Amino acid sequence: MDAPCFLCGEGAADPVWATPDRAFAVPGLYTVVRCRGCGFLYQRPRVADASLAQCYPDHYPRHQEPSPRIPFKGSPSRARAARWALATGLGYGALRDRRVSALTRLRARFLLRRLRWDCPPWRGQGRYLDVGCGSGGALGVARALGWRTAGIEVDAAAAEKARRFAGELHVGDVLTAPFAPAQFDVVTAFHVLEHVPDPVGMTRRMLEWLAPGGLLMVEVPNAGGLGARLFGRAWSGLELPRHLSHFTPESLAAVVERAGGRVIWCWHQAKPRYYLWSLGHWLRDRGRDGLARMAGRRPVYGVLKLALELALPLVSRAGCGEVIRIGVVNTHAAGSRRGGAGGPRGSGGGCR
Numbered sequence: 001m002d003a004p005c006f007l008c009g010e011g012a013a014d015p016v017w018a019t020p021d022r023a024f025a026v027p028g029l030y031t032v033v034r035c036r037g038c039g040f041l042y043q044r045p046r047v048a049d050a051s052l053a054q055c056y057p058d059h060y061p062r063h064q065e066p067s068p069r070i071p072f073k074g075s076p077s078r079a080r081a082a083r084w085a086l087a088t089g090l091g092y093g094a095l096r097d098r099r100v101s102a103l104t105r106l107r108a109r110f111l112l113r114r115l116r117w118d119c120p121p122w123r124g125q126g127r128y129l130d131v132g133c134g135s136g137g138a139l140g141v142a143r144a145l146g147w148r149t150a151g152i153e154v155d156a157a158a159a160e161k162a163r164r165f166a167g168e169l170h171v172g173d174v175l176t177a178p179f180a181p182a183q184f185d186v187v188t189a190f191h192v193l194e195h196v197p198d199p200v201g202m203t204r205r206m207l208e209w210l211a212p213g214g215l216l217m218v219e220v221p222n223a224g225g226l227g228a229r230l231f232g233r234a235w236s237g238l239e240l241p242r243h244l245s246h247f248t249p250e251s252l253a254a255v256v257e258r259a260g261g262r263v264i265w266c267w268h269q270a271k272p273r274y275y276l277w278s279l280g281h282w283l284r285d286r287g288r289d290g291l292a293r294m295a296g297r298r299p300v301y302g303v304l305k306l307a308l309e310l311a312l313p314l315v316s317r318a319g320c321g322e323v324i325r326i327g328v329v330n331t332h333a334a335g336s337r338r339g340g341a342g343g344p345r346g347s348g349g350g351c352r
């Protein structure tokens, strides 16, 4: 269907990239356009609402059996360090041990960098909602950490898997979910906003669910990052036709503002596999299928991955990562600056 800019309503737009479905071979060629009014990147024409579900095959990864990244796995000394990291870095006061060694503290500092991505910061009464929860990976972590959990998932089979981690579960659309306003301390939407036809409406709804002092976290691929710039239509974050919007830190902040929220921090992340997928697409587009296959083989993939792992902290620090996660509060929420302390070292602060 043809629709104007999701963000500003402008009708005029210019095509930027066009690709088939590279991941699941849904038939068709899909185009990303740039809005002439506000510069927003979106799919146009886009898959009609009634056909969206058909773009997700039964083996869609997020709908498979989850393996929640629960932080207390591993040796007792690792679990001690994880508890210390959660207690001192993420507000889990109840997990604070009275005495820990200097080594545990040091280990906790390193662990915290990863735990921040997996564990929501503790707030208020510990009421957590994951929007677009898939099969429940994030809910499983939250429940293990003591949160009262709730989820929303449109795919019935995935929701069935998530049910064991969720106190309450709404199977269906976000806009029809029956949760009352102001009843969650943390709401998350990880890799969801780029899939929905009305990102502003969805964000507004999520902000309404925040209790006073509550935090919304949104994570999406970064169309303003290095990968999109280097690889263009071969960029792995395009994920057409499932991604309807392609956010940059700026356009994501614009969505948040229109919905009545304010971005208080923005983190960047860059994993080697995102670039390696893009490289594979790029080589195939040039008829270099053999090279693309070689880049995916173990020794070559391993060397590329190692090289990228060494270079990637720079990309994250420069603010041009492949994935961005933002912390959002309601604009009318007073004195909510504290959330800014949650950023991983070197990538906190405002979006660029």
Ligand SMILES: [Zn+2]
Residues within 6 Å of the ligand: 005, 006, 007, 008, 009, 010, 035, 036, 037, 038, 039, 040
């Ligand atoms: Zn626009």
